Every structure is written in C-alpha cells, then in structure tokens.
Amino acid sequence: MKRKINISGSPVLGVFATCTEEFVFVPYDVSDETIQDLEESLGVKAVRSSVGGSFIIGSLLCGNSNGAIVAGFILDKEMRTIRKHMKAARLSGELNAAGNLILANDSAALVHPDLSDRSIGVIKRTLGVDVKKGTIGGLKTVGMAGIATNKGILVHPKATSNEIATLEEVFNLPVDIGTVNFGSPLVGSGILANSKGYVTGEDTTGPEITRIEDTLGYE
Secondary structure (H helix, E strand, C coil): CCCECCECCECCHHHHCEECCCEEEECCCCCHHHHHHHHHHHCCEEEECCECCECCHHHHEEECCCCEEEECCCCHHHHHHHHCCCCEEEECCCCCCHHHHEEECCCEEEECCCCCHHHHHHHHHHHCCEEEECCECCECCHHHHEEECCCCEEECCCCCHHHHHHHHHHHCCCEEECCECCCECCHHHCEEECCCCEEECCCCCHHHHHHHHHHHCCC
16 A cells, blocks of 8 residues: 555645545546555545646545535536535635635534635535634645544644644544655645545655654554
C-alpha cells in the first residue's frame, strides 16, 4: 500500500483531489496506476471529474459521507457526474472554492469566517453536520490549513491554543499540529485521508508521517 504519491506530478494532493469514506475525486489525467494506489490506500472508489473545467478538484470540492459541496461555477455535466455517487450542492457567491473554505468530516465542519448565512445553510443541509466559523493559524482558508477524518484532525503548526480548543469542541476529536511535504504548514494541501487510510505528497518526511499517523489514529 503506497503512503506517498504525487498527483499530476505534484505533491499537493489536496489541491488536485479530495476524498470521503467512500470516494476519491481526481482529475481526468490521473494515471490508472495512481488510481489503483489511491483506491487501495484509502479503501475507496476513484471518480474522475473536473469542476468548471478545472483540475484543482481538491480546492473546489468538499465532501463527507452525506454529500458534497462544490464551487458554484461547476458545469451541469460535471455536477451530474458527482451526483451519480452522492448528493451535491453548489456554493454560490464570491467565496465558493469549497475545498479551501470548509474543513469537514462526517459529524462537523469548520468554515471560512466570511461565508454568508445562505452558504452556511447549504453546507449544513448538504453535509448534514453542525457548522462553525473559524480560522486555523489565523488563516480563513481552513480547508487547506487542516485535514479532518472521523478519528482525528491535523492542523497548521501556527494554530493557536484557542483555535485548537474550538476544533476539539466542534469535532469532539483529538487535534494536533503538523506539516507535510518537507515543512509545508498547509497540511490540507498535502494529504488525502479518511478513517481507513491516507496518502501524502512524495516530499513528506518520515517524522511528518509519524505525526500524521499518530494524530489521525492509524495503527
């Protein structure tokens, strides 16, 4: 089972792809070999897709076991592809890069503090979770500043004690700080993870992997 993978030649997996407990959404140009590695490592089925013609799916889509939130400019045919597998809704308004704006698992979500009440309502209904506004390491793009599974949360190394306390309260899970890809603080950009497994960018070091495994609860 591969633990380190690049997607489209890049170690920022979380920018190009995103996963839930059942699926991993990847760009169309991902090789069959990489698809197989992802499916085996995460215990999921891979779905090739795009959002508004863009391949940075991880930045534009956020999902859990209940549904998916997608950037508002997604094309109808792309939405149909996603809806074959799960319920999905568009995030309208200026702030709509859902993967960057939402940190979610199957029970809760932390979101960009400037999202509108309407957007919060869409997220609540579609993901079926309680939603709280907040920051991680002072960053509003919480979807890239952290990674959340149903077993744990790893976040930006500059997350404050207040931010960590908020996350622990919202998700009711252990939270720790870490990095990926040889020191990148944007952990959400470098990891794909669910409760069954994870993959991380090829630049990620051994000590970083140890922290990922400890925090996200892998044996």
